[in-house]
Every structure is written in structure tokens, then in C-alpha cells.
Amino acid sequence: MTTATLSEKQRKYLRGLGHGRDPIVMIGQSGLSAGVTRELDLALDTHELVKVRARVGDREQRDAIFAQLTAQTGSSMVQRIGNVALLYRRHKEKPKIILPAD
Incomplete structure (x- = not known):
């Protein structure tokens, strides 16, 4: 399953997991750079x-x-609220987050 095909149930589950998290990556006024993407x-x-x-x-x-x-x-993108987005990508070998079935 690719991460681009998340069901609504899976999105809801991920939103719940992401609720208490703080932003890890910050993008300032200078915009997107290769370093931010890395x-x-x-x-x-x-x-x-x-x-x-x-x-x-x-x-x-x-x-x-x-x-x-x-x-x-x-x-x-799981969700976007204002200037904060919640992004998900399943780890290829050892996923930590087990998504619910559709």
C-alpha cells in the first residue's frame, strides 16, 4: 500500500496520533530549501x-x-490546519505505526 492511498479511517487514526506532537520541521520566510526537504x-x-x-x-x-x-x-498529507501540516510516510522495512485496516 502506498501512503498516497490512505483511507479516511487511517487518516483519522493518524490525526489522533499526531494531535499531541509538536512540529519538528519549521519553514521560515525564506521558504523551502534543499536542507529543509532533507x-x-x-x-x-x-x-x-x-x-x-x-x-x-x-x-x-x-x-x-x-x-x-x-x-x-x-x-x-494527513491534515493541514493553518500553517501546520501533518505528514505521514510508512517506513519501508520496519514500520512503527500500524494503520487500521480499511
Whole structure:
């Protein structure tokens, strides 16, 4: 199963897990860089579920940055609230988060 095909039940489960987490990756006014993408990639390898905060311009700019991050890291956006997105990518060999069946 690819992370792009999360069911609503799985998204709800991941939202519950991510609720108490703090953002690990921060994107400032300078926008998205290769270093930020690399850092997110490492965080997803370690945690599978990561909050990202983007403090940039308007909503369209934030949405574009989040879309670019998900494409570059192969992750799925579980949810976005304001300037914070919750991203998920299953670990290839040893998943820590076991998703509920559809």
C-alpha cells in the first residue's frame, strides 16, 4: 500500500496520533530549501508521522510548499490546519505505526 492511498479511517487514526506532537520541521520566510526537504526526509524515516510548520506568506504559498514537500519526500498529507501540516510516510522495512485496516 502506498501512503498516497490512505483511507479516511487511517487518516483519522493518524490525526489522533499526531494531535499531541509538536512540529519538528519549521519553514521560515525564506521558504523551502534543499536542507529543509532533507531534514523532513530524515524525520519521516525516524518518526513516520511529522508535523511541519510553514510561516510563509499566504494560504496558497503554504499549500504549494506542503504539496512540494509531499511530492519530494513521497509522503501523504494527513491534515493541514493553518500553517501546520501533518505528514505521514510508512517506513519501508520496519514500520512503527500500524494503520487500521480499511
